[in-house]
Amino acid sequence: MIKNNEVIRIAIAESSVIIRSGLSVALKRLPSLKVQSVELGSIEALNDCLRSQPIDILIVSPNFGNYFDVLRFKESPIGKGISVIALVSTFIDASVLSKYDDSISVYDDLEVISNKISRLQNIESDDDSDSQEALSQREKEIVVCVVKGMTNKEIAEQLYLSIHTVITHRRNISKKLQIHSAAGLTIYAIVNKLVEIGEVKGI
Numbered sequence: 641m642i643k644n645n646e647v648i649r650i651a652i653a654e655s656s657v658i659i660r661s662g663l664s665v666a667l668k669r670l671p672s673l674k675v676q677s678v679e680l681g682s683i684e685a686l687n688d689c690l691r692s693q694p695i696d697i698l699i700v701s702p703n704f705g706n707y708f709d710v711l712r713f714k715e716s717p718i719g720k721g722i723s724v725i726a727l728v729s730t731f732i733d734a735s736v737l738s739k740y741d742d743s744i745s746v747y748d749d750l751e752v753i754s755n756k757i758s759r760l761q762n763i764e765s766d767d768d769s770d771s772q773e774a775l776s777q778r779e780k781e782i783v784v785c786v787v788k789g790m791t792n793k794e795i796a797e798q799l800y801l802s803i804h805t806v807i808t809h810r811r812n813i814s815k816k817l818q819i820h821s822a823a824g825l826t827i828y829a830i831v832n833k834l835v836e837i838g839e840v841k842g843i
Contacts, residue, residue, distance in 0.1 A: 648673060648761055651689055652727070653680045653700040653708070659729055659746060663699065670754045690718045697760060699725045699744060702732050710739045723760040747802040751778050752809070775816060780834055782809045787826045787840050 654660040667675040683705040713719040726743040785795040829835045
């Protein structure tokens, strides 16, 4: 477990310079995480990087170098102790993704990426409250939208997110709260003063 003020060293292995550089910029903007990233455009560059410097997380396209053999990498001496996240920019079969520690989509927002990295690194929060059960600000906004009767598409447009990201947030909300219905979320939102009763659709 590391504290949230320590630097997380992340290697990004992706042949597309636009995706690679874009993710590198995004990682530097992650809330409450200090990230030092290195961009790698070839298998040779990846091998050189891993031999010359310690890496905590490898974010790699499953198509990197035509095909990245994640199981072989994890069993190799060079890959020991490194968490491996799949960088998904096109359709990837679920059986391939299951071999990775986690996956990041190019449609994920900063909060989703930050949560996945924190979970993999077992980041110790400075907050004494149970952060696993507490909803983030973005998740609270989505709960409010749901209880107002908005569709995923409407929520995405309102909050400037992709529909994929909205669905991911809703899944995380259900997991955290163990609430799987709009009615249950409505009660939660009212009890926790996220909405006024008059704002709730149908009441």
